[in-house]
Amino acid sequence: MGLEAWYMDSSDEDQRSPHRMSPNQPVSLEDMKKLGVFHWKLNADIYETDPELEQIRKDRGYSFMDIITIHQDKLPNYEEKLKMFFEEHLHLDDEIRYILDGRAYFDVRDQEERWIRISMSKGDLITLPAGIYHRFTLDQTNYTKAMRLFVGEPVWKAYNRPADDFDARQKYLESLQS
Ligand code: KMT
Ligand code: NI
Numbered sequence: 001m002g003l004e005a006w007y008m009d010s011s012d013e014d015q016r017s018p019h020r021m022s023p024n025q026p027v028s029l030e031d032m033k034k035l036g037v038f039h040w041k042l043n044a045d046i047y048e049t050d051p052e053l054e055q056i057r058k059d060r061g062y063s064f065m066d067i068i069t070i071h072q073d074k075l076p077n078y079e080e081k082l083k084m085f086f087e088e089h090l091h092l093d094d095e096i097r098y099i100l101d102g103r104a105y106f107d108v109r110d111q112e113e114r115w116i117r118i119s120m121s122k123g124d125l126i127t128l129p130a131g132i133y134h135r136f137t138l139d140q141t142n143y144t145k146a147m148r149l150f151v152g153e154p155v156w157k158a159y160n161r162p163a164d165d166f167d168a169r170q171k172y173l174e175s176l177q178s
Contacts, residue, residue: 002029003039003124008107008115015086015137019117027116036129036175037108037118044100044123047147053098056125062096062149070104071143085136089158092168093151095134098125102144109133111176120144131172133161 006018007025029039042052056062072078088109097106103121108128110116119139120126128134138144148154163169 003041003119003121003126005029005032005116005118008117014140016140016142018119018139027110031110032108032116032118034176035108035110035116036132036172038127040125042098042123042125044098047098047100053125057149061151063152064150064154065147066154067100067145067147069143069145070102070138082138084158087158088133088135088161090131090133090161090163090166090169090172091155091158092166093130093155095128096125096149098147098149099123100145100147103139103141104144104146105137105139107135107137129172129175131166131168131170 005027006020007027008019009021011019032039040052040056042050047053057065069075070078070082075081097120099120099122101122103119106118106120106126106128107115108118109132118126159166
């Protein structure tokens with residue numbers, strides 16, 4: 001089963017609501033691949049011993065991992081962090097997230113700067129390429145637990161838009177051409 005993604009409407013209301021267009025404008029996994037966004041569906045019930053996850057980590061060099069629980073009572077500075085996550089930003093490295101429980105939205109910009117909302121739930125692993133503008137929010141269930149993966153020592157630094165002068169951004173834009 002694939003994950004679901006769609007173009008967002010332009011309303012500024014509650015970031016946690018789905019913001020679908022009417023009629024819905026779905027975005028396929030193929031379209032997302034063209035943006036450099038990749039997805040795996042895994043069995044999150046066995047994440048601690050999952051050979052499939054092990055293989056992905058080995059193949060792609062994801063040596064680092066930690067687990068973040070995003071919930072009012074679990075995450076220090078919850079409100080502030082959620083606000084930061086929802087600011088449009090980029091990173092100089094890939095962002096790799098694996099949803100172990102709950103659900104969340106990752107929004108990414110397409111080639112024409114339109115927002116695509118990616119609905120992530122338990123078992124979805126996603127990679128966002130370095131240099132892509134994106135943001136993150138919980139949905140109306142207000143809870144997710146996610147594994148963060150990284151190649152080597154993690155760098156969580158986010159650069160809010162505009163961040164167009166970074167090599168990672170220019171390289172990403174070049175990668176869209178091919
Ligand atoms: C980011 O940089 O967008 C995030 O780390 C999102 C929150 S992690 C589930
Ligand atoms: Ni990010």
